[in-house]
Amino acid sequence: MSHGGAGGGLGAQTVGAGQLGGGAAAAGGGEYRELHWTVSSVMDSSRVSTCLISMLLIVYGSFRSLNIEQEAREREQKKRNESMTNLLTGEPVEKEPTDKFATLDTMHALCLPLGASISLLIMFFFFDSMQLLFAVCTAIIATVALAFLLLPMCQYIIRPCTDGKRFSFGFCGRFTAAELFSFTLSVSIVCIWVLTGHWLLMDAMGMGLCVAFIAFVRLPSLKVSTLLLTGLLIYDVFWVFLSSYIFSTNVMVKVATRPADNPVGIVARKLHLGGIVRDTPKLNLPGKLVFPSLHNTGHFSMLGLGDVVMPGLLLCFVLRYDAYKKAQGVTSDPTLSPPRGVGSRLTYFHCSLLGYFLGLLTATVSSEVFKAAQPALLYLVPFTLLPLLLMAYLKGDLRRMWSEPFIAQQPSKQLEV
Incomplete structure (x- = not known):
């Protein structure tokens, strides 16, 4: 899938810290009581779960991306050593692709909000006629992403039983036993989701999508990151706040909460299998994370995958820069010793x-205060991007991070007389 298509698909489902289902009614009587109710609503189990899971997904996806990059470098070094040996012995050199990442450039960053808007409008106007296509494509993509999410667990389970040997499946490629196991588990989970429509399985698929996109999609610089997040902020605000004035309804919320007909039910209806049609539930597509409240029955908190993935790409970028800076020993001035203190220990990732946590908290409070769905990126982008820009400026890294953060800078040589 192309960069724009992936981002557009996620962005089209993006909703702020809104709600799916009925919420608890506020008890009247006094500002103190209303404030107490607001605080208790913010601290509801569904809200806390949404915040914790989204942050864990970003952290895990970022470190997973860093680990994949490190493994790729190690394989490249191993191949380089083997190629030197093969050149001496005359054996052929086996080549394999090393770049598994999709890197967004300036054009992608500018076009992605437009592509997301087009995807959103297509789903808004043609959802009924294309819902089978949406459901099938989502299930296929989520299966692959969920297999990627489950792979480390499967590797840990199967490691004592296998030697890491790869099995060939013709043109499909060669896979390890752990990869086959994770794919089998993923297919099973998706099939059970299709049959039951359970929110927990939908969340598992959404988590896989978040981790996969954060791990494999790269932002090359702070410039591209700023353009992308600023464009998506405008996109999010427009479709949540302003779309109702044009389309007489909140397009973002309408698309995100609209259930799709079950593919099994559609096929059964065409085959005139009435019993199966009655038993198949409608499906909420995994474009969002949904968590129920333990205290208020029927109350759900919802966060769009785009509100996790897009800030997650920025955090993955700064984590890579932190690791690169640590490995290269880069400082703003090579003649100066690294600063000491709390500020020096605070990394860009931290x-x-x-900032992401504070932005998500602000979005949650706003949704309770205004009793309406909020464009989460309206809060997440300033809270993550502005402190990062300020910190980079104070540390003297802003110019480097803005354009070419991962290109080693050679110190200027001065002639000594």
């Missing part, structure tokens, strides 16, 4: 992750 700063951005804290």
